[in-house]
Amino acid sequence: MKRCVAVLLGFSITCAGFAAEPRAAEAARRTRQWRVAHETQILDEVSRFLALPNVATTLSDVDRNADAIVEMFRQRGIVARQLRIEGVPALVVADVKSPRAKQTIAFYAHYDGQPVDASQWTTPPWQPTILPAGPVTPESRIYARSASDDKSPIVAMLAALDALRAAKIAPSVNLRFVFEGEEEQGSPHLSQYFDRFPNELSADAWILADGPVHPTRKQQIFFGARGVVDLEITTYGPSRALHSGNYGNWAVNPIVTLSRLIAGLRDDNARILVAGFYDDVRALTPLERDAIAAAPNADETMRRELALGRVEGTPLLEQLQLPALNLRGISSGAVGDKAANAIPTEATASIDFRLVPDQTPESVRRRVEAHLTSLGFFITRTAPTTEERLAHEKIVRLAWGSGYPPARTPLDLPISRRVRDVVSAAIGYDTVVVPSLGGSVPMYVFRRGDTPVIGVPMVNHDNRQHAPDENLRIQNLWDGIEVYAALFAGL
Amino acid sequence: MKRCVAVLLGFSITCAGFAAEPRAAEAARRTRQWRVAHETQILDEVSRFLALPNVATTLSDVDRNADAIVEMFRQRGIVARQLRIEGVPALVVADVKSPRAKQTIAFYAHYDGQPVDASQWTTPPWQPTILPAGPVTPESRIYARSASDDKSPIVAMLAALDALRAAKIAPSVNLRFVFEGEEEQGSPHLSQYFDRFPNELSADAWILADGPVHPTRKQQIFFGARGVVDLEITTYGPSRALHSGNYGNWAVNPIVTLSRLIAGLRDDNARILVAGFYDDVRALTPLERDAIAAAPNADETMRRELALGRVEGTPLLEQLQLPALNLRGISSGAVGDKAANAIPTEATASIDFRLVPDQTPESVRRRVEAHLTSLGFFITRTAPTTEERLAHEKIVRLAWGSGYPPARTPLDLPISRRVRDVVSAAIGYDTVVVPSLGGSVPMYVFRRGDTPVIGVPMVNHDNRQHAPDENLRIQNLWDGIEVYAALFAGL
Numbered sequence: 014m015k016r017c018v019a020v021l022l023g024f025s026i027t028c029a030g031f032a033a034e035p036r037a038a039e040a041a042r043r044t045r046q047w048r049v050a051h052e053t054q055i056l057d058e059v060s061r062f063l064a065l066p067n068v069a070t071t072l073s074d075v076d077r078n079a080d081a082i083v084e085m086f087r088q089r090g091i092v093a094r095q096l097r098i099e100g101v102p103a104l105v106v107a108d109v110k111s112p113r114a115k116q117t118i119a120f121y122a123h124y125d126g127q128p129v130d131a132s133q134w135t136t137p138p139w140q141p142t143i144l145p146a147g148p149v150t151p152e153s154r155i156y157a158r159s160a161s162d163d164k165s166p167i168v169a170m171l172a173a174l175d176a177l178r179a180a181k182i183a184p185s186v187n188l189r190f191v192f193e194g195e196e197e198q199g200s201p202h203l204s205q206y207f208d209r210f211p212n213e214l215s216a217d218a219w220i221l222a223d224g225p226v227h228p229t230r231k232q233q234i235f236f237g238a239r240g241v242v243d244l245e246i247t248t249y250g251p252s253r254a255l256h257s258g259n260y261g262n263w264a265v266n267p268i269v270t271l272s273r274l275i276a277g278l279r280d281d282n283a284r285i286l287v288a289g290f291y292d293d294v295r296a297l298t299p300l301e302r303d304a305i306a307a308a309p310n311a312d313e314t315m316r317r318e319l320a321l322g323r324v325e326g327t328p329l330l331e332q333l334q335l336p337a338l339n340l341r342g343i344s345s346g347a348v349g350d351k352a353a354n355a356i357p358t359e360a361t362a363s364i365d366f367r368l369v370p371d372q373t374p375e376s377v378r379r380r381v382e383a384h385l386t387s388l389g390f391f392i393t394r395t396a397p398t399t400e401e402r403l404a405h406e407k408i409v410r411l412a413w414g415s416g417y418p419p420a421r422t423p424l425d426l427p428i429s430r431r432v433r434d435v436v437s438a439a440i441g442y443d444t445v446v447v448p449s450l451g452g453s454v455p456m457y458v459f460r461r462g463d464t465p466v467i468g469v470p471m472v473n474h475d476n477r478q479h480a481p482d483e484n485l486r487i488q489n490l491w492d493g494i495e496v497y498a499a500l501f502a503g504l
Numbered sequence: 505m506k507r508c509v510a511v512l513l514g515f516s517i518t519c520a521g522f523a524a525e526p527r528a529a530e531a532a533r534r535t536r537q538w539r540v541a542h543e544t545q546i547l548d549e550v551s552r553f554l555a556l557p558n559v560a561t562t563l564s565d566v567d568r569n570a571d572a573i574v575e576m577f578r579q580r581g582i583v584a585r586q587l588r589i590e591g592v593p594a595l596v597v598a599d600v601k602s603p604r605a606k607q608t609i610a611f612y613a614h615y616d617g618q619p620v621d622a623s624q625w626t627t628p629p630w631q632p633t634i635l636p637a638g639p640v641t642p643e644s645r646i647y648a649r650s651a652s653d654d655k656s657p658i659v660a661m662l663a664a665l666d667a668l669r670a671a672k673i674a675p676s677v678n679l680r681f682v683f684e685g686e687e688e689q690g691s692p693h694l695s696q697y698f699d700r701f702p703n704e705l706s707a708d709a710w711i712l713a714d715g716p717v718h719p720t721r722k723q724q725i726f727f728g729a730r731g732v733v734d735l736e737i738t739t740y741g742p743s744r745a746l747h748s749g750n751y752g753n754w755a756v757n758p759i760v761t762l763s764r765l766i767a768g769l770r771d772d773n774a775r776i777l778v779a780g781f782y783d784d785v786r787a788l789t790p791l792e793r794d795a796i797a798a799a800p801n802a803d804e805t806m807r808r809e810l811a812l813g814r815v816e817g818t819p820l821l822e823q824l825q826l827p828a829l830n831l832r833g834i835s836s837g838a839v840g841d842k843a844a845n846a847i848p849t850e851a852t853a854s855i856d857f858r859l860v861p862d863q864t865p866e867s868v869r870r871r872v873e874a875h876l877t878s879l880g881f882f883i884t885r886t887a888p889t890t891e892e893r894l895a896h897e898k899i900v901r902l903a904w905g906s907g908y909p910p911a912r913t914p915l916d917l918p919i920s921r922r923v924r925d926v927v928s929a930a931i932g933y934d935t936v937v938v939p940s941l942g943g944s945v946p947m948y949v950f951r952r953g954d955t956p957v958i959g960v961p962m963v964n965h966d967n968r969q970h971a972p973d974e975n976l977r978i979q980n981l982w983d984g985i986e987v988y989a990a991l992f993a994g995l
Contacts, residue, residue: 130838258943259943276766337748348736348854351621351833403808406813
């Protein structure tokens with residue numbers, strides 16, 4: 014019903030677009046036929062690629078991934094180039110031109126992965142393993158770092174090209190593939206790449222393959238992504254670790270100071286308590302609000318799946334349109350067998366903030382520091398000197414990551430409607446539409462000059478992205494190949 | 505002046521006892537002469553002993569320490585035995601009888617050490633190193649695990665025996681040496697040892713060598729020690745780690761839950777906020793209060809030495825007569841380079857409580873659990889099941905150590921006065937008297953049947969006990985040898 018009301022108001026983009034896209038639907042259908050006949054070959058290519066370690070802080074590792082991508086293109090007769098800023102992971106760029114195409118659409122993914130703690134993994138993070146053992150089914154999963162985030166989508170795009178070639182369906186636009194190697198580091202050089210290689214990176218619109226589909230396993234497309242900035246906070250106790258019996262509850266304990274600080278950053282219902290934190294949050298448009306209302310609500314299913322006795326802000330999709338403050342780690346002294354009866358010298362917590370329009374890393378930083386100052390903390394950027402420690406009752410050392418701002422593409426642009434229609438045609442139902450994805454992809458860089466940027470993810474939501482046992486559900490890989498074939502052929 | 509007021513009130517024990525103890529003073533003087541001639545030999549024996557790893561959870565390691573002690577006695581013609589409960593570190597016991605002695609005084613120390621994180625040490629924890637390099641001075645320190653806590657005092661007692669023999673001064677009492685191997689584990693079997701070996705462990709009084717001297721470097725003796733119990737608290741988030749962008753501020757973050765819990769356990773001034781926590785605290789006697797008032801106050805010096813901008817409860821010595829709650833560690837997710845943008849599944853904090861008469865581990869446990877229940881936490885002892893996680897909004901897993909209660913010997917017993925006088929005679933000034941030491945030694949076990957138990961420590965307060973870079977100041981070793989020689993000869 015909501016869809017038809019929307020049409021009356023002039024928002025025609027939601028209405029049964031897939032029926033109007035026979036070319037996209039046909040590309041998806043033919044791709045499925047090809048895929049069924051080539052599953053082993055596709056999975057072999059995924060596995061070989063996932064076997065390469067890809068944490069961007071080890072440049073030689075990510076370089077091997079870039080080389081592997083170039084080789085995968087080469088095997089298809091496509092020349093890929095590595096754009097390179099000295100000392101930085103390469104951008105791998107490849108063009109597939111179509112004679113009659115009027116537009117160039119760029120397709121983005123990243124080939125680097127989050128750091129791993131291998132001891133926490135069931136199977137080694139760079140030894141791709143399909144489980145359960147036995148024949149591969151649509152519900153099998155392949156376990157490896159970046160299985161979902163974001164290496165398999167690269168192979169899916171290449172498989173989509175293979176399928177279209179086999180079906181003799183030419184792309185309807187010029188395709189430009191751009192694969193990044195330091196997204197998980199916060200894309201610190203992506204902007205420089207755009208400055209330095211404006212022609213190689215120009216496009217009429219960008220399609221991003223990062224991020225997951227909806228928790229209901231329905232396809233979703235997103236028009237924005239939250240920004241991100243991280244912060245490491247360190248509090249201080251005595252200048253040397255002290256016997257807790259001889260000095261406990263006299264010498265200040267840095268864990269208590271830090272706990273108190275953290276407890277004051279958020280309430281129990283996801284509300285961030287930093288003064289003025291929501292002042293920079295832009296209100297959603299009616300169209301964006303409608304899209305959220307129309308999206309399936311899987312909150313209760315998710316809550317049960319994650320064994321959560323309660324959740325903090327509901328519904329989830331609405332919550333993701335707001336800023337977030339997440340504690341990603343805390344460390345001081347020792348727990349378990351290594352715990353000693355001592356007062357630690359310092360305690361550290363690591364935080365990531367998610368930003369929405371019109372917040373910026375700078376505005377977040379300014380407000381958080383004002384908050385800490387109002388609590389009486391002396392702020393330092395380096396380890397405090399003895400004089401500083403003696404001069405201030407409460408000291409906090411802050412280390413901010415560079416981060417990047419959020420971005421959002423309007424839902425009512427022609428390309429926005431077109432992507433929505435093509436994807437819906439490929440999958441056979443109305444895709445879920447998300448104004449801003451919860452996660453962060455550096456959309457703001459692609460948005461330069463208001464270039465449209467739209468996310469078309471393929472991986473399962475329960476992929477343990479960024480965590481041990483990251484995985485990809487095989488059916489999501491199959492679906493992703495079809496959706497991208499439809500985009501190549503139908504845009 | 506306070507001393508003479510005390511005499512008028514009938515508390516004669518403080519008054520210039522050292523003048524009346526020529527035998528003790530003579531023993532100390534002769535011991536010093538011998539020590540000056542044998543420093544290298546003493547330090548060699550200390551170093552050899554400290555080179556043996558001694559964490560009690562590795563039984564073979566502590567056993568080698570017990571064997572080393574037996575060998576050190578053997579070299580002196582004394583037969584030491586290892587009392588043994590199967591699978592548990594041995595109690596090493598040795599007797600030195602005197603023909604005309606009427607009493608047996610037992611001398612206790614422990615030979616096991618706290619766990620180490622070797623990466624945090626400047627020099628390897630079991631490679632004893634005297635620093636600074638060059639000639640050994642009284643201010644040199646020997647760095648090694650248990651340099652102060654509590655292996656060097658064992659060697660000091662043996663050196664005191666050597667010195668008295670050289671001076672042909674016979675002990676005035678029967679000496680019984682009892683050295684434990686799992687004090688740092690909370691002495692979980694010491695009570696069983698007393699049950700099983702009542703004759704081997706009987707004594708008219710106990711002198712304990714554990715703990716430090718006063719922060720002013722003055723000798724102190726203590727008549728009580730706080731009890732201890734530790735607690736590990738785990739809070740829970742989602743059942744698997746989640747991408748913080750896609751689920752942050754919706755899925756509960758266990759670090760936030762834990763921080764909030766910790767922030768509510770104490771106020772900023774050392775006051776424990778658990779309901780009724782102070783109901784079991786016995787008031788100090790007037791004599792105990794006088795001793796505290798007479799003790800030097802080194803708080804400001806200590807505060808500056810430790811670079812503390814503020815302290816929580818003052819004065820320190822008074823604070824140590826109260827219970828304490830120390831956060832010794834906290835851990836969840838990761839910080840620094842390993843931090844990933846994920847919501848952790850659980851967060852753990854490790855706490856040690858210090859207990860004073862008449863608290864017990866059981867009473868502390870009861871009150872803390874009532875506190876957590878009143879905050880709405882469901883308490884579990886094992887990892888919660890999915891059903892439990894779904895059924896309860898807030899879950900906390902608790903793992904209590906066994907711990908032990910506090911104990912205190914009255915200051916006005918004859919042996920209490922005698923120890924005070926002998927020690928004061930040996931050092932040439934009135935020793936500092938502490939009703940309860942802040943640290944925990946298992947005095948309660950020795951106190952069976954109200955046997956007097958008095959602590960005569962020797963190590964420096966700034967020894968980094970329980971922490972990286974534990975050390976012993978050489979002058980403290982020299983002083984300790986004299987004090988123990990005086991006790992052997994003068995009690």
